[in-house]
Amino acid sequence: MHPQLHIPDGFLSPQISLLLWVASAVLLGAAVRKTSRSDVQLNASQPILMGVLGAFIFAAQMFNFPVATGTSGHLLGGVLAGFLLGPWAGTIVMATVVGIQALLFQDGGLLALGANMFNMGIIGTLGGSFIARGIGTALGGSRGVNILGAGIAAWLAVVAAAGFTTLQLGLSGTTNVAVGLPAMLGVHALIGIGEAMITVAALTFIAQTAPDILSGVASPPQASPARRLATGLVIAGGVASLASLFASADPDGLEAVAEQLGFLNAGVAAPFELFPDYTIPGLDGTTSTIAAGVLGIIVVIVLLLAFARIARSRAKS
């Protein structure tokens, strides 16, 4: 089970492709200005570090680990790149990697490249990195908490990128959003757990082995308590809207298509299986569906917290 986020040409309408090309170009232009400003480590070496780390992200995507028979955890690496290089430089690196995958490996289309850079670079890296920083700062900013924030953000980034991919396909008339969205979110909620685990483990390893490199390349600015609260609220809002995407999903349609496509096997292992048909027995209708969505998110976050705690206690011993 691989992340299905590299949209080939032909699946997006020309209008949507163009719109996302413009959006990506504008935001990448902003990233270029940010990284060229002298207070953000501008020197001759910055593009060299970015280039070599681009090749690193590329190679790191080869690593996978078996979750169960036939299913494996993969790394996309957006939040990892953002954590190691800073959100803006990380976004440029990720967009470059996606571009090279399209040009040299035909992984994703050329006209669809704007959308792919948007989903994996802008949403997955820029958005993910700011969420990671937000969680880290809101919880006090220690190294362990920052890495935990990166883990949660890595999961959110993969799920959000999958959500945006599906919405773009839906707007292009190539997929049915009511069915495609829960299927894509469900599959990528699983893939995202692998992403989060690898991201946390990789950052923990680097923090243990070469703490000076991590503090040199990843030091978010200290924020005031008010700002911490604000970022906390923004993140809560983001999580809630993702939860509502889960909640608004049409479970019957999903299951019908899941059986045809073989998605159902993947879905069986999902944490949402705690709440059959996205509902909680005893509650009725919409309330139950939303409650199940929110609870699902909380379960995943608690699992991540537990995992990060284990990772940190190992790091200390």
Place this chain on the structure above:
Amino acid sequence: MIADPRSIGRDARAAVVTTIAFVTAVALLPPGSYLALILAWLLLAFAGALLGIGPGHLARRGLVALPFVVAAVPIVFLRSDELLWAGTIGPLSLQVSGAGLRIALTALMKAWISVQASVLLLALASPPSIVTALRRMRLPAVIATSAGLTIRYLEILRDEARRMLRARTARSASPVGDGRERIGGTISWRARTTGSLVGSLFLRAYSRAQRVEDAAASRGATGSLSIGTMPAADSRLTLKVFGVLLLVLIITLSGALLPRL
């Protein structure tokens, strides 16, 4: 990568523009323009033959985009217009929509053709010359330099990753054979092992970047791709651009004039 060694020092702008224009023209064809799509593929196959790439090889390379068609499958069963077939299979009641089938098939053909267009681009221009062409087309220096270096160090780091994966397999942290054998450790242990590999690959990449920086600084590098390394500008660029416009016109007109199914 199947780059012609003679193409390295060439101005690849015409090739890049042609590929993007071709892919765009194909994307603009309305659903059901199968004949126009076949014509576009024939043009591509002809260009491939001129470059010494057989149509069979090209067609096979195009297949890499096919798994994504899963995304377009629901539309076949969920649109209720132009019903082709409705019935029940086991517990499921299904309907197949003609309009949905047309959208899915068109997307599939477009993806298949577009992939072959980028395969041809690689046959015409080497990866570094594509980056130089994009730099000439006003891609920001920091992106061009970073992309050029990513391409340069890609194989080195992928090779490093392959060796680390082989070492992991030898130490049983990944499944062997047909996957039915027991896998070592718990999921969290396997994730940690993989994360450590990613972490150590980062440290190797980071120290390589420092060595590259030192070497570049000692040669007086300024941090961006030097204009001096660019190949001479293509003198027939304008002519080629007109050719490309003609190509786009043929595909678009064929989409409008040829019957749709």
